[in-house]
Amino acid sequence: MTDVVTPPTSPVSRERSKEIKRLSVISTARQVRLLSRAELTELTGLSPATLTPLVRDLIAEGYLIERGPGTSRAGRPRAMLEFNPRAELVAAVSLEPSRISCEIADSDGAVVAHRAIRLTGDIVDTICRSVPELAGDGLPALRGVAIAAPGVISGGAVRLAPSVGLIEGRPIGESVQRTLGVPVVVDNDVNLMAAGEHAAGAGTDVADLLLLHVADGIGAGLVLDGQVRRGARGAAGEVGFLPLDPAGRGHDGIGPFEARWSENAIAERVVALAPGRRPDSPVRALVALAVTDPHAAGYLDELLHAWSRLIVSCVCVIDPGRVLLSGAAADLDDAAVGRLQDLVTAAAPSTTEVRRAVLGDRAVLHGAVSYALSAAAAGLPTLLPAP
Amino acid sequence: MTDVVTPPTSPVSRERSKEIKRLSVISTARQVRLLSRAELTELTGLSPATLTPLVRDLIAEGYLIERGPGTSRAGRPRAMLEFNPRAELVAAVSLEPSRISCEIADSDGAVVAHRAIRLTGDIVDTICRSVPELAGDGLPALRGVAIAAPGVISGGAVRLAPSVGLIEGRPIGESVQRTLGVPVVVDNDVNLMAAGEHAAGAGTDVADLLLLHVADGIGAGLVLDGQVRRGARGAAGEVGFLPLDPAGRGHDGIGPFEARWSENAIAERVVALAPGRRPDSPVRALVALAVTDPHAAGYLDELLHAWSRLIVSCVCVIDPGRVLLSGAAADLDDAAVGRLQDLVTAAAPSTTEVRRAVLGDRAVLHGAVSYALSAAAAGLPTLLPAP
DNA sequence: TTAATTCGTTCGCCGTAGGAAGGAAGTGTG
DNA sequence: CACACTTCCTTCCTACGGCGAACGAATTAA
Numbered sequence: 065m066t067d068v069v070t071p072p073t074s075p076v077s078r079e080r081s082k083e084i085k086r087l088s089v090i091s092t093a094r095q096v097r098l099l100s101r102a103e104l105t106e107l108t109g110l111s112p113a114t115l116t117p118l119v120r121d122l123i124a125e126g127y128l129i130e131r132g133p134g135t136s137r138a139g140r141p142r143a144m145l146e147f148n149p150r151a152e153l154v155a156a157v158s159l160e161p162s163r164i165s166c167e168i169a170d171s172d173g174a175v176v177a178h179r180a181i182r183l184t185g186d187i188v189d190t191i192c193r194s195v196p197e198l199a200g201d202g203l204p205a206l207r208g209v210a211i212a213a214p215g216v217i218s219g220g221a222v223r224l225a226p227s228v229g230l231i232e233g234r235p236i237g238e239s240v241q242r243t244l245g246v247p248v249v250v251d252n253d254v255n256l257m258a259a260g261e262h263a264a265g266a267g268t269d270v271a272d273l274l275l276l277h278v279a280d281g282i283g284a285g286l287v288l289d290g291q292v293r294r295g296a297r298g299a300a301g302e303v304g305f306l307p308l309d310p311a312g313r314g315h316d317g318i319g320p321f322e323a324r325w326s327e328n329a330i331a332e333r334v335v336a337l338a339p340g341r342r343p344d345s346p347v348r349a350l351v352a353l354a355v356t357d358p359h360a361a362g363y364l365d366e367l368l369h370a371w372s373r374l375i376v377s378c379v380c381v382i383d384p385g386r387v388l389l390s391g392a393a394a395d396l397d398d399a400a401v402g403r404l405q406d407l408v409t410a411a412a413p414s415t416t417e418v419r420r421a422v423l424g425d426r427a428v429l430h431g432a433v434s435y436a437l438s439a440a441a442a443g444l445p446t447l448l449p450a451p
Numbered sequence: 452m453t454d455v456v457t458p459p460t461s462p463v464s465r466e467r468s469k470e471i472k473r474l475s476v477i478s479t480a481r482q483v484r485l486l487s488r489a490e491l492t493e494l495t496g497l498s499p500a501t502l503t504p505l506v507r508d509l510i511a512e513g514y515l516i517e518r519g520p521g522t523s524r525a526g527r528p529r530a531m532l533e534f535n536p537r538a539e540l541v542a543a544v545s546l547e548p549s550r551i552s553c554e555i556a557d558s559d560g561a562v563v564a565h566r567a568i569r570l571t572g573d574i575v576d577t578i579c580r581s582v583p584e585l586a587g588d589g590l591p592a593l594r595g596v597a598i599a600a601p602g603v604i605s606g607g608a609v610r611l612a613p614s615v616g617l618i619e620g621r622p623i624g625e626s627v628q629r630t631l632g633v634p635v636v637v638d639n640d641v642n643l644m645a646a647g648e649h650a651a652g653a654g655t656d657v658a659d660l661l662l663l664h665v666a667d668g669i670g671a672g673l674v675l676d677g678q679v680r681r682g683a684r685g686a687a688g689e690v691g692f693l694p695l696d697p698a699g700r701g702h703d704g705i706g707p708f709e710a711r712w713s714e715n716a717i718a719e720r721v722v723a724l725a726p727g728r729r730p731d732s733p734v735r736a737l738v739a740l741a742v743t744d745p746h747a748a749g750y751l752d753e754l755l756h757a758w759s760r761l762i763v764s765c766v767c768v769i770d771p772g773r774v775l776l777s778g779a780a781a782d783l784d785d786a787a788v789g790r791l792q793d794l795v796t797a798a799a800p801s802t803t804e805v806r807r808a809v810l811g812d813r814a815v816l817h818g819a820v821s822y823a824l825s826a827a828a829a830g831l832p833t834l835l836p837a838p
Numbered sequence: 839t840t841a842a843t844t845c846g847t848t849c850g851c852c853g854t855a856g857g858a859a860g861g862a863a864g865t866g867t868g
Numbered sequence: 869c870a871c872a873c874t875t876c877c878t879t880c881c882t883a884c885g886g887c888g889a890a891c892g893a894a895t896t897a898a
Contacts, residue, residue: 114887138843286769295770299800302801303768306768308694380693381687413692415684487877489876497855498856500877500879500880525874526863
């Protein structure tokens with residue numbers, strides 16, 4: 065009956081505070097890219113004496129690269145240090161219906177390697193083989209893996225239910241984590257997109273945002289106070305279920321709102337207006353049609369009204385301050401976005417910016433990078449001093 | 452051109468980590484109430500050697516009181532330490548139309564002193580005089596002040612606009628903080644209620660909840676991941692503005708939904724159903740009427756449907772997992788709450804509990820206590836080791 | 839060439855953490 | 869009643885890391 069070897073759980077002790085300083089320096093360097101030790105003392109508040117050995121370690125580990133001397137008007141020139149983004153790699157894995165796409169990126173979100181893999185055997189096995197293979201000799205720098213679960217766009221806990229055993233939470237995440245030995249995060253792709261836009265897209269300057277993703281369904285990703293919020297059961301952002309439309313009828317996992325106003329529904333209507341095969345981007349097609357066809361213009365207006373009610377609902381509940389349009393909603397032209405903004409402004413209780421997301425397909429990747437990097441720093445909420 | 456004397460902003464340095472340990476012990480003691488040093492070593496992970504002087508200090512400062520020896524089967528009995536809630540006092544100030552009510556409470560939320568004051572002169576002056584007077588010789592133990600702004604229930608930034616200059620943010624908060632020298636938080640009362648129920652009411656066991664407060668207007672307070680979330684402009688929870696009701700018409704600061712389904716609206720309808728003067732609790736009156744009067748029963752059902760749509764909307768956006776009914780909504784009887792729960796379950800994408808809030812009037816006070824205590828610990832996100 | 843200036847490093851003090859040992863205060867047992 | 873035993877708390881001691889201060893380094897200005 066020996067106890068499990070629980071690590072004595074020391075408190076805030078020595079090792080911890082050392083780690084905090086390390087992270088403080090790394091995170092500063094990540095932002096500033098090229099700086100000297102003198103600047104580090106200013107920015108981190110650490111004394112030069114403390115920095116000397118710390119920086120030495122970081123150079124040895126490859127986080128920092130010593131560059132030539134910088135310019136200075138007088139005195140000894142500062143020896144510049146450059147942050148090496150390749151020192152930290154992350155893997156972003158996207159699960160798609162019959163394949164997985166896997167990308168290795170550095171901490172700038174620059175893709176170092178990528179590959180799409182047909183899904184044949186076990187998912188966990190495939191991931192655990194592909195990631196190290198793709199990372200190659202960069203494997204020791206791997207800091208985390210983020211896995212984006214598909215089709216969750218507007219299903220969350222509910223719609224995922226059938227595959228929950230396979231995809232969500234424990235099974236995949238923990239298995240991969242055990243095998244690869246780095247933190248693994250599993251989340252739905254809309255949440256990852258929101259994190260991506262927040263970290264490197266149209267939301268870097270705000271702490272709160274809502275990303276509205278319109279595809280086969282409609283889902284939202286939510287960033288509040290700088291963090292993605294998933295709600296109690298991970299179903300936050302299931303805005304396709306909003307009871308906004310008396311005419312909307314949901315069914316088995318499809319919400320009443322998205323049943324009428326998702327990309328699929330729009331496509332049907334567009335095909336009815338302009339017979340032919342389904343266009344690649346129904347929204348763009350509709351916008352184009354609306355210029356000449358009054359029926360299309362009328363429907364576009366209906367659509368914008370519907371989406372605006374959706375956005376206003378979100379604003380009333382969480383007041384994100386900024387709403388990003390993603391997926392099919394990003395295909396609106398400037399005029400339509402402006403119209404949407406006006407509708408929202410008229411009905412919302414708080415000023416809210418509506419604009420397009422900017423990262424497109426790369427949003428998930430950037431989100432994965434941001435997840436994986438913060439997972440690496442987990443347990444150590446930022447204690448950085450004010451700049 | 453001397454620089455402002457910015458404190459050198461040391462990083463995570465010595466004093467800081469000492470402070471962290473202090474808070475770690477205090478917070479553990481606050482939860483456990485009666486414990487020995489031996490238990491503290493287990494719970495905090497600090498070594499006995501570290502604890503001895505720390506506990507000595509805390510006893511000297513009045514945070515802990517040494518009690519007689521406890522029981523033990525063998526060996527030296529543990530000397531028990533009792534947490535003294537009176538060691539930390541907070542002030543909760545409620546701004547009401549023409550008066551302010553001021554309460555001093557200990558960290559259990561037990562009211563030590565209270566008083567209602569007619570508002571004559573300047574608000575800030577009044578507060579800064581009343582609080583110390585009321586605290587009396589307990590003043591040195593004052594850890595924070597929370598000010599609940601009134602009538603913000605469903606106005607947030609918008610409805611507050613006229614009085615923003617006087618009430619919100621900087622002016623009052625900062626002035627009082629400067630004068631009294633303790634952290635001051637200003638927030639609207641619904642947010643405080645949500646914090647209160649989370650800290651000491653019907654939400655102590657969950658990290659996420661939504662408190663729906665129905666009064667003259669309808670507002671919601673939001674706790675996500677254990678924190679009250681206010682949104683980008685402080686307008687989170689403005690659910691009275693939800694565009695759920697095609698028939699609802701909002702006007703100058705009144706949302707379309709609350710215009711039809713707030714306590715005021717219900718009162719009018721109840722008076723129409725049973726002429727007389729307006730009952731104290733329109734909802735209770737309606738529930739009673741519904742037993743015999745089919746019209747009342749029909750209206751009650753409409754009302755529950757409306758509220759359920761409101762709740763479902765919130766669930767779709769943030770998935771709080773638990774919804775607490777407060778204000779007039781807490782006057783529903785068990786049957787009606789059950790019916791509401793069923794309606795929500797049928798339409799929500801995620802399982803959600805609906806129940807009554809339990810603190811009633813005391814919710815704001817408990818919220819203020821929780822705010823003030825966490826304000827005292829601010830800047831030091833919990834680094835407590837896992838239990 | 840010398841002074842002035844700014845950077846980075848090494849040295850050494852100090853304070854805190856935590857290990858080890860010892861005293862304190864009980865219970866059980868011969 | 870004496871003795872071992874157990875558990876709790878304290879005190880002593882050592883090790884380690886942060887930071888102040890002095891020092892060496894590398895350049896510009898005079």
